[in-house]
Amino acid sequence: MTVSMMSIGLGVLGLSAIGLIGGALLHQASKACRVNGNPLVDSIDALLPQTQCGQCGHPGCLPYAEAIADGEAINRCPPGGQATVDRIANLLGTDSLVLDADENIVDQDLVALIIEEECIGCTKCIQACPVDAIVGANKLMHTVIIDDCTGCDLCVDPCPVDCIDMVPRPKAPDFWMPQHPDLISSDRSRGVELQPESPCIRCGACATVCPVRLQPQLMLFALKGGALDHAVHEGLTDCVDCAACNAVCPSHIPLAEWFRLGQFQAKQVLIERKLSSEARERFENRNLRLKRIAAEQDLKRAARKTKSGEALEKARKAREAAS
Helix, strand or coil: CHHHHHHHHHHHHHHHHHHHHHHHHHHHHHHHCCCCCCHHHHHHHHHCCCCCCCCCCCCCHHHHHHHHHCCCCCCCCCCCHHHHHHHHHHHHCCCCCCCCCCHHHHCCCEEEEECCCCCCCCCHHHHHCCCCCEECCCCCCCEECCCCCCCCCCCCCCCCCCCEEEEECCCCCCCCCCCCCCCCCCCCCCCCCCCCCCCCCCCCHHHHHCCCCCCHHHHHHHHHCCCHHHHHHCCHHHCCCCCHHHHHCCCCCCHHHHHHHHHHHHHHHHHHHHHHHHHHHHHHHHHHHHHHHHHHHHHHHHHHHHHHHHHHHHHHHHHHHHC
């Protein structure tokens, strides 16, 4: 009986020790794998254009992302346009809303332009720019870094001499109409009128001739469905544009043209994401700089106050000694 009780006691102690050790390990793992911030907020913020313009009613894109995560409407970002609203709706799994903005404003891609001959070097526009896209010095000419300007127009109102205009962003034409390519694998289309396109029958012939072993029909479905990211995941950017899939498609679908257009769109999206990321980094660095400057000014004021207090106390003591 005593041996049985001892065995039970040892078993309980062993299980308790295992539980304590496991709990300690889980506690340490939770600290090591802790996620800083809200992943949903970060995902929403990544979809916003990072213009930091405040047109949504918030002082930046991150505060608006936090508000969306808390239930605010997703259609209050004019710079992002309807495409951004649709992407956020897809991320949240909700119905998309119509963009709450003037269509004429949304369609414009503007940047600030300083009329340098009229600039007086007051630096007010530099202080207003949320992404540090304006360079200059006090009483010297200022200029705008076009590639860094997000078109928020926050620099226009502070200018005391009205020397800042919002003008269309200079860029290469982004409209591109794909043309039917000359087929490398077959000459059947040369000199022959192209057949009308029919729905895909999922025969898989395009996949059998693809030299890089892609699944053209899956990329086509993704592109037609507006799922550009999914098409990229399926290997859209790996397509070598040989047009072999065009040659064997019994439905006469211009697959190569779809993929060329998709690659162009994917490249544009990558450029936009890079610009947004750089704008966000400049905005965050600017805020850190302003906080550092404010802290330094507070320290200087405190030092002056202390020094003034010491001088007053010294003068008081001198008066008392003289009297």
